Amino acid sequence: MSEEDDIILAELDDEELVQQMFDDLYDGLKEEIEEGVQILLDRGWEPYEVLTKALVGGMTIVGADFRDGILFVPEVLLAANAMKGGMAILKPLLAETGAPRVGKMVIGTVKGDIHDIGKNLVGMMMEGAGFEVVDLGINNAVEAYLEALEAEKADILGMSALLTTTMPYMKVVIDTLIEQGKRDDYIVLVGGAPLNEEFGKAIGADAYCRDAAVAVETAKDWMGRKHNSANA
Amino acid sequence: MSNAFTDLLAEKGTLLADGATGTNLFNMGLMSGDAPEMWNTDEPTKIIKLYRFAVDSGSDLFLTNSFGANASRLKLHGAEKRVHELSRVSAELAREVADTAERKVIVAGSVGPTGEIMEPVGTLTHSLAVEMFHETADGLKAGGADIGWLETISAPEEYRAAAEGFALAGLPWCGTMSFDTAGRTMMGLTSEGMVDMVHGLDNTPLAYGANCGTGASDLLRTVLGFAAKNGTLPIISKGNAGIPKYVEGHIHYDGTPELMARYATMARDAGASIIGGCCGTLPEHLVAMREALDSTEKGPAPTLEQIREEIGDFSSESDGTDGQGPVRAPRRGRRRG
Numbered sequence: 001m002s003e004e005d006d007i008i009l010a011e012l013d014d015e016e017l018v019q020q021m022f023d024d025l026y027d028g029l030k031e032e033i034e035e036g037v038q039i040l041l042d043r044g045w046e047p048y049e050v051l052t053k054a055l056v057g058g059m060t061i062v063g064a065d066f067r068d069g070i071l072f073v074p075e076v077l078l079a080a081n082a083m084k085g086g087m088a089i090l091k092p093l094l095a096e097t098g099a100p101r102v103g104k105m106v107i108g109t110v111k112g113d114i115h116d117i118g119k120n121l122v123g124m125m126m127e128g129a130g131f132e133v134v135d136l137g138i139n140n141a142v143e144a145y146l147e148a149l150e151a152e153k154a155d156i157l158g159m160s161a162l163l164t165t166t167m168p169y170m171k172v173v174i175d176t177l178i179e180q181g182k183r184d185d186y187i188v189l190v191g192g193a194p195l196n197e198e199f200g201k202a203i204g205a206d207a208y209c210r211d212a213a214v215a216v217e218t219a220k221d222w223m224g225r226k227h228n229s230a231n232a
Numbered sequence: 233m234s235n236a237f238t239d240l241l242a243e244k245g246t247l248l249a250d251g252a253t254g255t256n257l258f259n260m261g262l263m264s265g266d267a268p269e270m271w272n273t274d275e276p277t278k279i280i281k282l283y284r285f286a287v288d289s290g291s292d293l294f295l296t297n298s299f300g301a302n303a304s305r306l307k308l309h310g311a312e313k314r315v316h317e318l319s320r321v322s323a324e325l326a327r328e329v330a331d332t333a334e335r336k337v338i339v340a341g342s343v344g345p346t347g348e349i350m351e352p353v354g355t356l357t358h359s360l361a362v363e364m365f366h367e368t369a370d371g372l373k374a375g376g377a378d379i380g381w382l383e384t385i386s387a388p389e390e391y392r393a394a395a396e397g398f399a400l401a402g403l404p405w406c407g408t409m410s411f412d413t414a415g416r417t418m419m420g421l422t423s424e425g426m427v428d429m430v431h432g433l434d435n436t437p438l439a440y441g442a443n444c445g446t447g448a449s450d451l452l453r454t455v456l457g458f459a460a461k462n463g464t465l466p467i468i469s470k471g472n473a474g475i476p477k478y479v480e481g482h483i484h485y486d487g488t489p490e491l492m493a494r495y496a497t498m499a500r501d502a503g504a505s506i507i508g509g510c511c512g513t514l515p516e517h518l519v520a521m522r523e524a525l526d527s528t529e530k531g532p533a534p535t536l537e538q539i540r541e542e543i544g545d546f547s548s549e550s551d552g553t554d555g556q557g558p559v560r561a562p563r564r565g566r567r568r569g
Binding site for chain 2: 007019020022023024026027029032061065068069070071072073074075077078110111112113114115116117138139141162163164165166167168169171172193194195196198199202203211
């Protein structure tokens with residue numbers, strides 16, 4: 001079969017279809033992803049299985065190639081958009097079927113910072129990995145973060161800053177959490193172009209994440225530790 | 233086309249640009265989260281002091297305090313109606329400082345990114361972006377800027393929109409991008425790709441180059457990438473003074489004046505003719521850079537190995553211009569026709 005031949009998703013067996021969905025996610029083909037999700041559901045797949053095996057599996061490849069400098073922001077945004085199309089179908093079904101909860105993150109750029117590209121990527125990749133994400137948008141004062149963390153019963157706080165003039169504000173937020181005795185209630189992840197690991201440590205964050213893929217890995221890792229210590 | 237910038241560049245061969253704006257303003261009491269542009273009208277004496285840092289340290293050119301003076305960013309502070317005013321005043325204050333200097337100094341009107349993603353991936357339309365850049369450029373021109381200075385851009389679409397904005401304002405310009413992601417811009421543009429893009433514009437800049445990013449080593453590698461393409465336009469190099477660290481309540485960049493001095497001569501050797509610093513670059517760094525540029529002759533271009541040894545390691549193995557970087561795995565499914 002030549003490459004120009006149309007691919008009929010419904011004619012592929014489960015394994016081929018999932019492989020094709022990995023590639024379609026990689027290429028940011030939203031309609032094809034929506035179709036693939038629907039086909040798998042029609043074949044009797046559990047919504048949670050579609051999420052983890054087809055979508056999260058595909059986004060893991062996208063994330064790894066983003067981390068390795070093979071894909072860049074435009075491609076990742078398209079992939080995440082395709083993923084979102086599939087998620088829109090799955091979300092209500094996941095809620096009905098009581099699928100396992102991975103974790104919940106409150107995320108936003110800090111006060112004074114409008115640059116939300118990195119924050120949006122993290123949000124989308126986190127959703128791609130099965131996390132619930134509450135996006136506070138741009139320009140968040142310390143009160144906005146604290147309120148949302150409490151109201152949403154979040155596990156993770158994600159803060160982003162792209163400017164040297166705004167990055168110190170992250171410390172203001174963390175210091176306030178400490179003052180109010182709430183610092184240990186949350187995993188605090190920070191990111192943004194001018195930051196680095198040492199900066200993250202110095203301001204008291206749990207981790208600095210250099211890109212969205214690392215943010216997902218780090219969030220999973222810390223959620224694992226949190227569960228372990230809770231069960232200890 | 234001749235103007236103060238091209239004349240001075242022709243006369244001196246190499247120009248020393250300025251250092252950091254944000255870092256210096258913090259040292260004067262700017263609070264994190266506040267818009268630095270508000271100080272143009274609220275704290276003009278501090279802005280004049282900032283400009284004098286550059287002039288007194290030997291800069292041939294300095295940028296105005298207008299990086300965030302576009303409608304999209306000022307909206308955060310409820311000041312989207314003040315784009316023209318804050319841009320104009322930033323240039324007026326600069327004009328005053330430049331005109332009272334004992335030598336010729338160029339006022340370059342800083343224009344930063346909108347902070348939004350452009351179509352088709354994002355939502356910002358080309359025409360709206362052009363309009364925003366046009367507004368800022370108009371204000372800078374009205375305030376007496378010699379040239380416009382686009383900086384820290386990631387998307388080629390945004391660079392193109394700014395070129396049109398400067399054309400509409402009738403303001404000659406320079407423009408740099410930030411190569412902070414595996415040696416490429418956040419949007420994936422390589423140094424080579426930028427040279428092609430810039431030389432293909434209708435309204436070409438007077439000079440192009442790189443600023444900010446992830447440290448001086450990466451920036452030098454990017455300049456080598458520009459030079460390898462043998463473009464016709466002069467190259468700008470504005471690197472950060474090392475990497476940011478949090479020390480006793482404020483941000484400190486770990487690059488020493490000696491390191492930045494060596495970076496400056498290496499940038500010239502690599503092919504840049506407008507050389508300055510970016511975040512973390514303080515007056516003492518500029519003084520050392522001036523001294524180093526004045527006391528040495530241009531030498532052969534540094535190798536990547538020399539840069540690594542003298543300035544520090546790169547943030548990534550490849551910058552996408554050497555065919556050595558990682559590539560995607562073979563497809564599992566079939567490509568669509």
